[in-house]
Amino acid sequence: MRIRPLLVLVVLLLAGCRIDGTASPAPDGWEFVSERPCAETTASGADEFSCVTLSVPVDHARPAGEHWDVTFGVHRAEGERRGVFVTSTGGPGSSGLDLAEAYSTEFPDELWRDFDVVFFDQRGIGLSQEFRCDDTYFDYYAFVDSSSSAADRDAFAQDSTRFGEDCFAEAGVDPATAPRYATAQAVEDLEDFRQWLDAPQLILYGESYGTQYVQTYAAAHPDRVERLVLDGVVDLTTDQTAFAVQQAEGISAVLEATLARCDADPTCAAAAPGDSLADYDALLDQLADDPVTPPGGYPVDDYTLRSAASASMSDPYSREDFTEALNDALNGDVAGLDELGNGSSGPTADFSEALYLAVECQDYDFVPAGGDPRAALDDWLGVAAAAGVDDLRLSYYYGDEDCLFWPGSTTDPDFARPEPVTDPPYPVLVLNSDTDANTPFVGARAVFGRLVPDAGPADAAIIQRYGPHVIYGYGDPCVDDPVHSFVETGELPAQRVTLCTW
Template sequence: MSRRIRVRTSPVAAVAAALALTLALSGCVPWFLPQESPSTSTPTGEQVGDALDPFYSQVLRWKDCGDGLQCTTATAPLDWTEPGAGDIDLALVRHPAIGGKRVGSLLVNPGGPGGSGYDFVKDSLDYATDKKLQAGFDIVGFDPRGVGRSTAVACYEPAQMDEYLYGLTAAPRGTDAWIQELETAAADFGSACAENTGALLGHVDTESAARDLDLLRAVLGDKKLNYLGYSYGTFLGATYAELFPDKVGRLALDGALDPSTSNFDVTRVQAQGFESALRAYLADCLSSSKCPFTGTVDQAMNTIGALLASVDASPIAAKDGRKLGSNALLTAIIYPLYQATAWTYLSDMFESVMAGEADYAFQFADQYNGRNKDGTYADNSTEAFMAINCVDYAYNDDPATMRAQAAEIEAAAPTIGRYMTFGDIGCANWPHAFTGERREIRAEGAAPILVVGTTNDPATPYVWAKNLAAQLDSGHLVTYEGEGHTAYNKSNDCVNNVVDDYLLSGKVPASDPRC
């Protein structure tokens, strides 16, 4: 029985690279002047106090890093409450505006948490933004604190990470002995993260990252923030708006999280979302001639449930010696569900597992987890994902509470829910406890903020976009009626035009266009 799956809100950059996935408006007066992309930055020069002035007054020097991109590194305080206690590096990459009428910088975050905005722009620029935005903005990708090329969280060597992600437990799922095995694994992982990361581990929370975002805005020379955030990136953007409402320029938040949602509710609603996406995949699959399933959608869901139970009891060996358990298989199922264009690959994967083969499933699970073919890991996304989530939410590993919550999750998602339960174990005894409060974000006084939601988004279900748009005092909901995780630049012209018009010209829909 494999360890519990860790569902990320957005591996969109990995999906783009690995799977090759392919209105009445009210006007606003622009507050920018078109300009060329400079080779060095000119900070805004705003007054921030003596302790923060060295950070806000730093000059960025861009250097060529190939393919028309430029790279640099900024410095931020390790601890925003004590700026003199040390600093960290933040890695940036930009694609300078190509249209001759530069609006300014557009900072982009792909989600996760733990996703590399640097790699997102470097490797998947045309997936992150369309040509209209590339013409008008310097597209700036950045690795948040704890992530990738920035000062990063570090925990395990590759072999240890394999065991942490793919290792099998000896005790039956849900038993006290099973819980103890997971608690031991979580404690060992947390201890390794604390030892190998140091003080940074206690300062990778989203509020600190949002303060970094304001620093980047200022040193890039932008009076206000232009920002495109996907999935978890919407929470980062909304947190920024709450902290700095007067600095909000144009924030487009696609695939929104509800900031007030608890860790348990995130898991429950995500389980429902992926179950719904799985049913949508099956409805499409069963209408084709090359589907590995037969019968009705309900019958096919039962087949998938039986398949998960089968590998839970008797894991399938892969050629490299790893064994495919239920949670590794669920990771392989979830990965292609992020985009409907990957459903044909999902059919191929199901067919191989039903034939007793594990390698195709591991290929998907490895892509989701950033594992290379040679057993190394391409990035620290899993470590950063855990570290950020552990300090962003409250957790409770009381067995009675977890079992009650597990029953709710299984009721909400009868096929896959049981493999998404007991998630509090991973963070309940993390070296740095959650100290904040999960609450609604209003961002009073902020300029209009665009919130995009997809009606059958499995990772960030549509209800969260509706909730965030309603919470924000200046939120404007844009609905995409379709499948998949996030909508901009991967759905239809209606969504793309609304987002482009907003980011480039400040126009917001008079009402939800229901794209």
């Protein structure tokens, strides 16, 4: 999920002079439900937006069947509308409405004047038929890795199967609907909204998982895309085990870059003289043998150190906090590591861990249709062993194994994953940092590399050195200015690849 520094919110005027579309195109498709100020809803971050709720088919392949309510937030153009700019936030599982105002503070005045600005709650979060099982999720713990015995793997399979069943039971959702949370279903909700809004095309910005969402929409409706911005890119051609290996290798590389940066900075290096990477390794061994408990804190062991590092690699601000805590620990004060690595987390209104799994477990082919999840677990762990992920300093590899036993994981997916895009009818701007721990740079490089230069509408890439996961919106003009220009006019940077530095 995206992490940003807090930004000062601005007050925006909501122009309500135009109401677009109020009727369904067909009695068995989507239907308009209501429109009201988002300030009158439970969405906490979209007070200056208008919330539009549509009743959409649960299964878009069967539009006459059950419907769910899905809500979109729109800030209408203050002048004559020249286009519609849609933001798809990360996750999966985040509430776009709760993030709308914080994410849009960097938008220039021209964008508010000329464009309808849209954020939304994807089906399964917030105002859109929320799917949550917070008690089940936060009470559940089961772990397995490539060194686990057959008995441990059997126990994990049983625990994970029960977890999925209990999650749907707590949410009050029929497990038979599990495939309907797939991104390929969710993007059809956006298509229904485009029809209601009476917009011929959409300008799409996706961040992190949102790049998966907008690429899926663009594949299904290429003629409805005016231009596309991908920030923190997911390569849809990469299967989940390969992506997990990339993440594991990527986060370890970011840790190494972070510690090397500390050594190169006189102030950081002076705080704990020595080789930061070697000192990190030595501290891991020391805390494994002899955990330390700070006054009023919790025991700090090697797991705490790894947890603190993993939680801090997504952006440069957090990396600075980690190196400061590491230097303090090397000088005998582990309070900072305790705070970063032992901090408890619980459910928040703007994110659903259950929806994260519901989408993730449907979007990837974790178990072949009719296959054996237990055998698939052995395959999953075999990939980990072959790639050596357990020997890395950090690893994101483990975390999606519950998808092997999630309801619906052994059935046929609703839709095939989109084919690689090489010559789309819309221009594309790709954004990524070379130190992205969540969606490693290799994904952006692959997606951009498949776009054929001069074969159709132009495309370009902006790469930020030592940047965060998702690089737009931090106030760097090297990144933000060309993004704004592209969104507003379609104009791309003069160079096909632009390099920026954090």
